[in-house]
Amino acid sequence: MDFFSHQDQARKRTTQLVLLFVAAVASLIVALNLLIAALFMGAEGNPDASLFDYVTLEQWLWISAGVIAVIGGASLVKWLLLRGGGRVVAESLGGRLLLPNTQDFYERRLLNIVEEMALAAGMPVPPVYVLSDSSINAFAAGYQPSDAVIGVTQGCMEQLSRDQLQGVVAHEFSHILNGDMRLNIRLMAVLFGLLFIALIGRFMLEASARGSRVRTSNKNNGAAVFMLLGLGLLIIGYGGVLFGNLIKAAVSRQREFLADASAVQFTRNPASISGALKVIGYGSGSEISSPEREETAHLFFGQAIPFHIRLFATHPPLEERIRRVDPRWDGRYLPPQTRQAAEQETPAAVPAGTAQSAGLSALAATAAIADAIGTSQSADTTPSSADAWPMLLETAHDSYQVRALICTLLLADPRRPVHEQQLELLRVQQGQDFYRQVLRLLPPTQTLRPEQRLPLVERAMPALKQLSAPQYQDFRQTLMQLAKADGEIDIFEWCLYRLILQYLNPHFGEVRPLAARYSAVKDIRDETATVLSVLVHFGHDTGEAAAQAFDKACTAAGFTGLQLQPRSNSLKPLNLALSKLSEAYPHLKGRLIKAMQAAIHSDGELRAVELDLVRTIAAIMEVPVTLD
Structure with a gap:
């Protein structure tokens, strides 16, 4: 798609x-x-x-x-x-925010599905809200992926099977990625x-x-x-x-037709989205009780207000939507799922909408596989890494421990003197309890493979959004001090810090919708060359290999006249380039993503630093991480 x-x-x-x-x-x-x-x-x-x-x-x-x-x-x-952004819309509808560490069966299942789809889409995990309605409906709201939220009704969460709920969530993610929210x-x-x-x-x-x-x-x-x-x-x-x-x-x-089609492509399972629509038609309905439904009817998965005149209906007829994704439908609707049947479901190890089955590149596939089994693409991953992943993932969902987890990822190798300096900084500034949490989390985080670290950070975003504004400001300052402790900021530290800013600043500050200003390649030629140059230099050992990757990237995206820039230890040119590229039109961003994809595949080897850079650059530009 x-x-x-x-x-x-x-x-x-x-x-x-x-x-x-x-x-x-x-x-x-x-x-x-x-x-x-x-x-x-x-x-x-x-x-x-x-x-x-x-x-x-x-x-x-x-x-x-x-x-x-x-x-x-x-x-x-x-x-x-x-x-x-989306949070304001969700709260105006009476939505209740789900906590990342909830133990409720239905809430946990919903959060797992949202996280799976976020990984497949290559975007941050959005906060999830639940409306008290017993009907089946859902919505996505926000200006862009960094401030998006997903909302579902109680009936949607409890009456659909896991596959059907995944289809609904995929439908809402497609609204986010298609630019419908703004x-x-x-x-x-x-x-x-x-x-x-x-x-x-x-x-x-x-x-x-x-x-x-x-x-x-x-x-x-x-x-x-x-x-x-x-x-x-x-x-x-x-x-x-x-x-x-x-x-x-x-x-x-x-x-809505486009979002239904996109949901099928995400899940590779037409029965998921059609099944949810059939349960609505069985009798559960999709009507919303909120007084704000008149203003927000067009946001929802199903018809939030009953309309008898088709011209005023915000959604196509239910039967027409079902037949578009299930041409052989026999006209029969499906009953809601029972609690007993829901608890007997066994979720797939890797969600159907991820990896190669969803048409996503190896970048999204790597994140999805790492999430599902605690490993990456290599077959020689140590057992300790797989064993540590569930515990670290649980910690990433805990709003109390999550800050210590992120700080631990920034600690230098214990063999370096700066490691002890960083630990002392945390003990003095954050207190003894925080310090003990870091020491407890240090051994399992050291077993992580490099390509697992940023996916873990992305999974931590909903829990980090539970911080107070002063806590966030203090946390952000601490991260910067840890990164600068050795006098320089390496590429992983830059990626982690920029992701934190990208995903959390809109939540704790003012949402700034991106305005498209640049529609021609000539307007962003230098900035495009800067980004591609940084990517190929960090992803290749020799200048010759970097030059070949740069040429392949330009050829794949149809960029002409771009010059490979010399390798630099300063990341300031990259920051300035991304500030301008974030205001490019979507089709130009798409070409840049295609160029980056060609660059990281040029030598047949995917390195963690390449995956981290592409993920972070895409996040800053507010686009899906990569698409075939």
């Missing part, structure tokens, strides 16, 4: 949305001008005059500017309220701007009703005009909302 092209499509949809929004606002402006002119004419009582005799051009312009200011201001306020949040902001006109009208009607006790004729006449204006605003505003809902429904229906 070419997620980069679909991200470009989503961006084009955004442009279309803006144009339709402008058309809706223009219609509202004309309608409100005509309404005010009609009220003036009615107050004068001159049947021979036309509407245009009562409103001057200057007044028309002032009314138009006022309407634009009100709608634009309301949309801006709503957009600012949503700046917190489009969905913009829809929410746009529709609120249109709705705000109707809300003003409702307020005026209620105010006029409260003031109806006034008896004087002049005041009664003014109250009548006020009431009529409120009624007009109400009608016109909801007319705009009606138009906006048509836009929302049309955009959403097409993206």
Whole structure:
């Protein structure tokens, strides 16, 4: 699945949305001008005059500017309220955050599935929220992978089999990777701007009703005009909302078909997504009870609000969605799964949506296999590594111990003097208990293979998000001090620290949606050369091998005129290059990913440093780690 092209499509949809929004606002402006002119004419009582005799051009312009200011201001306020990303949306729907170390059977199973799909997709493990509804539904919300959340209903978590639940989660991950989430949040902001006109009208009607006790004729006449204006605003505003809902429904229906198809490609199991849809059709339904469902209906896996008119439905008909992924469907729906059947399920060692079966490269496959069995691609992995992995994974889910685990990964080899300096730094700054945790975790972390370390860091992100803001700031400072203890920052230290910043800064600070600014290769030529040069130099032992890998990367992605840059010990040029590349259009990011993929495969050997670099670079650019 070419997620980069679909991200470009989503961006084009955004442009279309803006144009339709402008058309809706223009219609509202004309309608409100005509309404005010009609009220003036009615107050004068001159049947021979036309509407245009009562409103001057200057007044028309002032009314138009006022309407634009009100709608634009309301949309801006709503957009600012949503700046917190997916977490704000989930909490507004009444979602309950699942703790990473939960022991509840259904919650644990759901978190495992989300982690599996995150590894397969090459993106951070998102926080998971549960809505109290007994229906079957789910959503993904956020601006980009680093601030995305997954939400499911209680019914979805408890009534679906593991395979069916995996299909639903895969559907939501495809929304994240296809660029649908940002489009969905913009829809929410746009529709609120249109709705705000109707809300003003409702307020005026209620105010006029409260003031109806006034008896004087002049005041009664003014109250009548006020009431009529409120009624007009109400009608016109909801007319705009009606138009906006048509836009929302049309955009959403097409993206749902794409997400269903992507889910099948992720899981390589059409029965997973079709099975979930069949359980909905059996009688569980997908309706959401939250008061916010009107605004957020287009975010969900299934139809959150029952619509009898297809034009206003945010999702295609259930039967049509099932037949698209299961053409031989016999028309029968499936009953929900029982608790007993769920507990007897045996999850696969490596999820169906990972590794080669999902069409992902060896980069995602390595992470998935390492997660499932505690080993990597080598057959000679020591037993101690496999034995340590489950314990370390459990620690990564513990919000109390997770900081010590990450710090342990940054400790230098015990044979180096700086190792004792780092331990003393932790003892003094973090206390004796933290120090003892590090000492306990040190032996098992030393058994990890290099390619296992960053996947473990990524699995720790939900637990790290449980920290308080001051704890996070202190943790981040400690990481930097550990990395700089020997006077330099090596490539693993850089990767770990940048991943921490990328995944946690949006959670503890302000979400900054990436803006696409660069659409041509010439705009990012130097930055592309910088990134590829760093990758090939770290991934190859000789300059000749690095040059060959660089040429293969440029050829694979169709880059011309790029020059291999000399090897440098400074990572500042890489940071500057990634800052600009993160603002490139999706299709350019896709080409860079393709070039990096060719570079790391050029010599037939995948090194841990190459995997770490590609994973980190992709995370900074907010794209899937790699796709075939």
